[in-house]
Amino acid sequence: MDDVIARGGEALAVLAKRFPQLYVAPAEGAQTAHRLAAGRGIAPAGADLGHFVTSPEDELREVDTPAGPVEVVFMHNRSDFETFLQIVGHRAEPVPIARTVGAITYRGIADWGKVAAAHAAYVAAGGDDWPNEFARLARQPGAFRAEIVVISEGPYSNVPANQTPYDEERWLCISREIRLHHECAHVVCRRTMPDDVLPVWDEVTADVVGLLCAIGRYDAALAARFLGVAPDGYAGGRLAEYLSDEQAQRIDEVAAEVFAACAKIEQACGQTQASEPFTFLLDLKRAPLLAY
Secondary structure (H helix, E strand, C coil), rough: EEEEEEECHHHHHHHHHCCCHHHHHCCCCCCHHHHHHHHCCCCCCCCCCCCCCCCCEEEEEEEECCCCEEEEECCCHHHHHHHHHHHHHHHHCCCCCCCCCCCCEEEEEECCHHHHHHHHHHHHHCCCHHHHHHHHCCCCCCEEEEEEEECCCCHHHCCCCCHCCCCCHHHHHHHHHHHHHHHHHHHHHHHCCCCCHHHHHHHHHHHHHHHHHHHHCCHHHHHHHHCCEEEEEEEECHHHHHCCHHHCCCCCHHHHHHHHHEEEEEEEECHHHHHHHHHHHHHHHHCCCCCC
């Protein structure tokens, strides 16, 4: 069961208490303030979140998966999504964010909320040497670190509603759920099978989870459109982003194989798989239909 932690502007407010770099507006010269916030947990003077527009549709959610909970923040406004990425991924430098980027997962971010909670528990237990205790705890693998998925609004894989069975409003809602669970699928695979990486197959299987969670079934025709694959070759889509130079030289052959794999997945996907998408994901990962 997914849990909604916060909605609207409160979603960012909750996150900023843990990641104070969110208080730093992207700008030339903002990197010192960012370094203090991200690396030492020191929020800038007069900290606020005025550089974010926010929306009532913004949402911070915890998604339950077989590999543990995954924290996901949805930003309805594209400008907020880009601002978030500039701050967290680019140290508050106002760099352009490509329109093709619709979701990203950040791993190993310093979580100052966890630090505050540990400090409070230590003091409550009678501790009186927090600097040494913090240094001891910080040496533990993954200590005080967080993983968070950030997703934006927009049609999934840049496929317009008129190329799907849905109207525009419904397609945006479905796209959000596909994108969210697609990214969660990658997190699950990374946590459970960190050395098992097949870029194209990983994208195919993550789309399986996205579709099962969003519409309750796997639509091979829609999945093929996402990747731009057809029975006779490449039709323009995400597939090209995941190919090596050698594979790109024979993209039509690869695309036909991917299309065939999507059809096989649809045949294998019954009611049980639809009700347990992450279990089905791991089954697919263990017996890949593609070798790349």
